[in-house]
Amino acid sequence: MPDGHALVLAGAGSGKTRVLTTRIAWLIQSGRVTPGGVLAVTFTNKAAREMVTRLTAMLPVNPRGLWIGTFHGLANRLLRAHHQESGLPREFQILDTQDQLSAVKRLSKALNIDEDRFAPRDLQRFINGQKEEGLRARDVPAGDEVTRKQVEFFAAYDEQCQREGVADFAELLLRSYELLKRNEILRQHYQARFRYILVDEFQDTNRLQYRWLKLFAGAETRLFAVGDDDQSIYGFRGANVGNLAEFEKEYSKGKVVRLEQNYRSQGNILDAANALISNNTQRLGKNLWTSEGQGDPLRVFEGESDADEARFIAEEVSALRRGEGGAGMRLVDIAVLYRSNAQSRVLEHALFGAGIPYRVYGGLRFFERAEVKHALAYLRLVANPSDDNSFLRVANFPPRGIGARSVEQLQDAAKRNAGSLFDAVDTKSKAGNFKKLIEELQIETKDLSLPEMVEHVIHRSGLIEHFKNEREGADRVENLEELVNAAAAFGQDDARTEAEEEISPLVAFLSHAALEAGDHQAAEGQDALQMMTVHSAKGLEFNAVFMSGLEEGLFPHEQSVMAKDGLEEERRLAYVAITRARKRLYLTFAQTRMLHGQTRYSLASRFLEEIPEGLKKWLTPRFARQQRTMSFESAGRRQAPADNRDNKDTYFPKKESIGYARDRDMSGFRIGQNVTHAKFGSGVIVDAEGDGGDARVQVNFGKQGVKWLAVAVAKLQAA
DNA sequence: CGTAGAAACTTTTTT
DNA sequence: AGTTTCTACG
Numbered sequence: 001m002p003d004g005h006a007l008v009l010a011g012a013g014s015g016k017t018r019v020l021t022t023r024i025a026w027l028i029q030s031g032r033v034t035p036g037g038v039l040a041v042t043f044t045n046k047a048a049r050e051m052v053t054r055l056t057a058m059l060p061v062n063p064r065g066l067w068i069g070t071f072h073g074l075a076n077r078l079l080r081a082h083h084q085e086s087g088l089p090r091e092f093q094i095l096d097t098q099d100q101l102s103a104v105k106r107l108s109k110a111l112n113i114d115e116d117r118f119a120p121r122d123l124q125r126f127i128n129g130q131k132e133e134g135l136r137a138r139d140v141p142a143g144d145e146v147t148r149k150q151v152e153f154f155a156a157y158d159e160q161c162q163r164e165g166v167a168d169f170a171e172l173l174l175r176s177y178e179l180l181k182r183n184e185i186l187r188q189h190y191q192a193r194f195r196y197i198l199v200d201e202f203q204d205t206n207r208l209q210y211r212w213l214k215l216f217a218g219a220e221t222r223l224f225a226v227g228d229d230d231q232s233i234y235g236f237r238g239a240n241v242g243n244l245a246e247f248e249k250e251y252s253k254g255k256v257v258r259l260e261q262n263y264r265s266q267g268n269i270l271d272a273a274n275a276l277i278s279n280n281t282q283r284l285g286k287n288l289w290t291s292e293g294q295g296d297p298l299r300v301f302e303g304e305s306d307a308d309e310a311r312f313i314a315e316e317v318s319a320l321r322r323g324e325g326g327a328g329m330r331l332v333d334i335a336v337l338y339r340s341n342a343q344s345r346v347l348e349h350a351l352f353g354a355g356i357p358y359r360v361y362g363g364l365r366f367f368e369r370a371e372v373k374h375a376l377a378y379l380r381l382v383a384n385p386s387d388d389n390s391f392l393r394v395a396n397f398p399p400r401g402i403g404a405r406s407v408e409q410l411q412d413a414a415k416r417n418a419g420s421l422f423d424a425v426d427t428k429s430k431a432g433n434f435k436k437l438i439e440e441l442q443i444e445t446k447d448l449s450l451p452e453m454v455e456h457v458i459h460r461s462g463l464i465e466h467f468k469n470e471r472e473g474a475d476r477v478e479n480l481e482e483l484v485n486a487a488a489a490f491g492q493d494d495a496r497t498e499a500e501e502e503i504s505p506l507v508a509f510l511s512h513a514a515l516e517a518g519d520h521q522a523a524e525g526q527d528a529l530q531m532m533t534v535h536s537a538k539g540l541e542f543n544a545v546f547m548s549g550l551e552e553g554l555f556p557h558e559q560s561v562m563a564k565d566g567l568e569e570e571r572r573l574a575y576v577a578i579t580r581a582r583k584r585l586y587l588t589f590a591q592t593r594m595l596h597g598q599t600r601y602s603l604a605s606r607f608l609e610e611i612p613e614g615l616k617k618w619l620t621p622r623f624a625r626q627q628r629t630m631s632f633e634s635a636g637r638r639q640a641p642a643d644n645r646d647n648k649d650t651y652f653p654k655k656e657s658i659g660y661a662r663d664r665d666m667s668g669f670r671i672g673q674n675v676t677h678a679k680f681g682s683g684v685i686v687d688a689e690g691d692g693g694d695a696r697v698q699v700n701f702g703k704q705g706v707k708w709l710a711v712a713v714a715k716l717q718a719a
Numbered sequence: 720c721g722t723a724g725a726a727a728c729t730t731t732t733t734t
Numbered sequence: 735a736g737t738t739t740c741t742a743c744g
């Protein structure tokens with residue numbers, strides 16, 4: 001590969017990580033650069049770890065000297081090293097998404113914002129959106145009244161963060177960007193230092209991240225970007241695929257290396273992925289091929305309910321594990337993927353029932369659990385008492401007589417002094433005891449090691465005691481004890497960097513907790529089925545993959561279909577899911593699904609239809625639904641009179657009773673039934689109102705949308 | 720002030 | 735369905 005800038009378009013399974021790591025190793029081995037002159041950026045901590053692991057296996061390098069990490073991790077490192085020039089206290093804390101939302105809510109209350117007009121969530125999104133574009137409040141053009149208010153809030157929010165010594169995720173990037181932009185000496189230093197900058201998953205960078213990278217690149221720096229436009233799945237948080245084209249224009253000057261050979265999946269799986277993604281219009285263009293055989297067809301299963309789908313998956317996993325004649329698969333080589341975290345519950349239930357060990361990634365992560373956040377809040381106050389978020393979180397937890405009233409008074413006092421809540425505490429009040437507790441903790445933990453410190457704080461704060469007395473608190477106590485272990489593990493972790501060593505281990509640990517949220521549950525040795533969202537599966541591969549919940553409204557998600565370019569992003573998401581599989585791919589969906597406490601009737605995902613029939617093998621008959629609908633109707637007719645419902649001898653399956661209870665005279669149609677319409681095609685009845693000649697039904701036509709139709713007029717046909 | 724139970728809200732994906 | 739926030743009462 002030539003020694004200039006380069007853009008590599010690397011298809012799924014083409015060995016992207018290998019390309020990156022071997023390039024770094026080659027650069028170092030050939031003497032072109034020392035390990036300290038390399039800056040390598042990834043998006044996930046998982047990817048960063050993977051890279052470091054592979055690299056240290058190839059080369060005798062000290063991982064501490066390597067600048068390999070996520071954008072946020074590296075930005076944090078930079079800000080810690082130059083906290084003074086960045087205008088941050090040495091002990092500044094990082095707000096994760098939850099923390100940020102509570103900070104926004106708190107400010108919104110203090111400023112008497114009308115939350116019906118300006119929901120905290122929307123304000124949060126507004127602020128992050130602007131920061132990701134590289135804009136401060138003063139830079140945002142405020143055309144209309146609404147924007148003006150939002151900008152005003154944005155400014156107040158940033159002031160609050162500054163006062164409290166905290167920074168949200170976007171702030172880490174923006175502030176480190178501004179630091180280098182402003183400080184020429186520092187900029188020149190880093191530009192001279194980093195001779196090679198390598199970026200993974202370049203399609204996921206947002207505008208600010210791209211500018212951030214460019215700022216690090218001096219005249220002598222070579223940029224090497226690897227990405228795949230077909231795997232761009234973070235548009236919703238500001239990722240700009242356009243950066244690929246931009247990079248091509250600005251750096252690689254039209255030269256693009258394409259990696260199109262896939263070393264992962266068998267032919268049928270790859271053909272399916274190619275066929276699906278070809279429905280997208282916005283592509284740079286690329287077609288994956290493999291020298292492997294065609295392999296198995298894709299197995300398609302239609303369940304009558306989400307529980308039915310889950311049961312099938314559990315049975316099939318058991319079969320794969322046993323091996324059906326051949327060698328059995330290990331569970332870690334099998335993944336169940338879903339669109340949204342909420343889907344994991346039903347699956348977990350079925351797997352638990354079948355006695356299959358599983359591990360769920362994402363969802364509520366370790367450092368995001370309430371009890372752990374409480375413990376962290378105490379630790380954060382020890383490090384930085386002006387952290388009002390943390391103060392409010394634990395001032396009265398466990399309860400110590402500081403109610404809403406006292407808190408309000410404190411907030412007023414703090415406002416008058418333009419200081420922190422902590423400083424506003426009157427030593428003689430009940431809150432004074434809390435303040436004293438924190439001050440004592442500061443003294444008591446001064447000479448303790450990090451794990452000892454954590455251990456001491458969870459006891460002295462009364463958290464352990466509190467949860468021990470709680471009925472269902474055992475898990476929480478366990479998690480608190482686990483936090484001590486996490487602190488111990490962190491102490492020995494190579495992840496601690498030179499810059500971080502200048503600051504206290506406690507502050508380093510707290511940053512780690514915010515930035516990593518703790519998906520470190522992975523390496524626990526036991527063979528377990530892997531469960532995760534499609535998003536978190538990116539970059540991974542498995543022998544067998546179950547893609548579940550392939551239904552209109554869920555995958556593609558209804559919220560995305562509305563959004564600009566949303567459908568294409570959903571399709572890329574499906575593409576990512578398919579290309580995770582090496583040998584076996586299952587596509588499953590369900591006719592009904594419980595969502596927010598009510599049953600939803602859905603159609604098969606359009607993505608399923610976009611995969612050619614020749615590649616698929618239906619495990620359930622394609623007309624299964626009609627057959628079931630018929631038995632469903634006859635079951636309805638068998639229904640006992642309503643006054644018998646309390647009779648325990650009469651068993652009503654749940655689904656049928658729902659169908660019957662909502663059944664009305666719709667001239668033979670009922671909820672859940674498949675119908676066809678002359679103009680809209682096939683759909684499923686999801687709701688009904690009125691009766692006789694006035695009966696109207698709501699039909700979900702999938703792509704054509706959901707429509708209310710008058711039965712007397714619409715000429716619906718039972719399908 | 721603290722608690723229990725009611726009411727309201729969820730509404731995708733994550734560093 | 736599950737979780738968070740509100741409300742009423744001790």
